[in-house]
Amino acid sequence: MAQIFHRSTNTISRLSIFGALFIVAGILWAMAEIQRSPYTTYAGVVRPQPVMFSHQHHVGGLGIDCRYCHTSVETSSFAGIPPTKTCINCHAQIWTNAALLEPVRESFRSGRSLVWNRVNDLPDFVYFDHSIHINKGVGCDTCHGPVDRMPLMFNYASLQMEWCLDCHHICAPGKKFSTCATSRPQKMPRSRSMASSSRTRNRWGWHW
Ligand code: HEC
Ligand code: HEC
Numbered sequence: 169m170a171q172i173f174h175r176s177t178n179t180i181s182r183l184s185i186f187g188a189l190f191i192v193a194g195i196l197w198a199m200a201e202i203q204r205s206p207y208t209t210y211a212g213v214v215r216p217q218p219v220m221f222s223h224q225h226h227v228g229g230l231g232i233d234c235r236y237c238h239t240s241v242e243t244s245s246f247a248g249i250p251p252t253k254t255c256i257n258c259h260a261q262i263w264t265n266a267a268l269l270e271p272v273r274e275s276f277r278s279g280r281s282l283v284w285n286r287v288n289d290l291p292d293f294v295y296f297d298h299s300i301h302i303n304k305g306v307g308c309d310t311c312h313g314p315v316d317r318m319p320l321m322f323n324y325a326s327l328q329m330e331w332c333l334d335c336h337h338i339c340a341p342g343k344k345f346s347t348c349a350t351s352r353p354q355k356m357p358r359s360r361s362m363a364s365s366s367r368t369r370n371r372w373g374w375h376w
């Protein structure tokens with residue numbers, strides 16, 4: 169019987185099977201990259217807010233302590249977002265006519281809270297507690313980056329499980345945090361201060 173297919177088709181079919189493997193691998197790789205990219209994690213992406221509140225001005229410039237506004241960060245899982253009253257403490261006297269602050273005054277007059285858009289937002293099934301991390305000496309900027317230089321807030325880390333685990337692997341319970349902090353200098357920037365004006369050293373030798 170005559171050959172239906174020419175011999176060369178053998179090569180072609182082998183090549184196309186091989187090629188398909190590469191294409192599948194390529195697609196999987198691309199999906200993994202997209203899953204980790206800012207496109208999905210929003211890392212580094214500024215979120216719109218009802219008021220152009222600047223951490224750079226208030227923390228970097230004025231030196232207000234993080235805990236003045238994020239009052240529960242050392243004692244509970246939730247860091248806390250300041251109520252309008254905290255802003256009015258100063259803004260009843262400073263910048264009282266600024267248009268930028270009208271939403272703040274309006275919120276104070278009406279008693280309706282400002283609705284800030286969440287920046288760092290873990291899925292609900294993840295259990296995260298600020299107080300344990302703060303009490304173990306992990307500085308705010310290890311996780312949140314150079315907040316005192318952020319005119320508008322963005323999330324610094326991916327907040328993906330890989331990120332939690334990366335640190336937990338080297339900082340396993342019982343290990344001294346100082347050991348893991350110095351073993352990974354690039355991944356864990358030295359903490360600066362909670363209040364840039366009053367720098368202190370905690371027992372890990374970090375500033376915050
Ligand atoms: C004068 C008050 C004030 C001070 C001081 C302050 N913050 Fe904030 N912070 C806010 C307000 C208001 C928001 C919500 C608006 C926004 O996201 O920018 C916020 C948001 C944040 C967020 C994002 C919250 C989210 O939705 O995920 C982080 C992280 C944060 N602050 C960290 C810090 C750190 C770290 C410091 C100290 C270095 C600090 N803040 C000092 C008022 C303050
Ligand atoms: C301890 C006093 C203090 C507190 C508390 C405070 N501010 Fe301010 N704020 C200032 C001062 C001082 C300026 C002027 C900063 C400058 O021009 O350097 C300012 C400026 C601003 C501006 C103008 C834009 C800018 O960043 O220069 C906005 C908007 C603002 N504050 C919003 C807020 C909000 C919202 C809160 C509450 C979450 C708040 N502030 C809490 C002192 C305060």
Ligand code: HEC
Pocket residue numbers: 234235238241245246247248249288289290291296298301302306307308309310311312327362
């Ligand atoms: C170990 C990493 C880590 C450290 C250290 C850390 N944070 Fe956070 N922070 C997070 C994560 C993760 C979230 C998102 C929590 C969520 O979605 O439930 C968050 C959320 C926040 C929020 C939004 C409100 C909330 O509690 O969900 C604020 C404000 C905040 N952090 C401020 C601070 C301040 C101020 C410090 C230092 C005193 C600090 N954080 C230290 C990881 C950290």
Ligand code: HEC
Pocket residue numbers: 290294295296297300301304306310311327331332333335336339340341342343345356
């Ligand atoms: C920069 C390092 C770092 C990052 C990032 C980090 N952690 Fe931690 N975590 C620690 C340290 C240090 C401890 C305290 C461990 C000890 O000494 O017991 C801790 C403890 C914990 C504990 C308590 C464990 C216990 O012993 O009860 C939980 C839960 C936790 N982390 C969840 C998270 C989650 C969820 C994330 C990510 C969203 C995260 N952590 C990110 C450093 C980190």
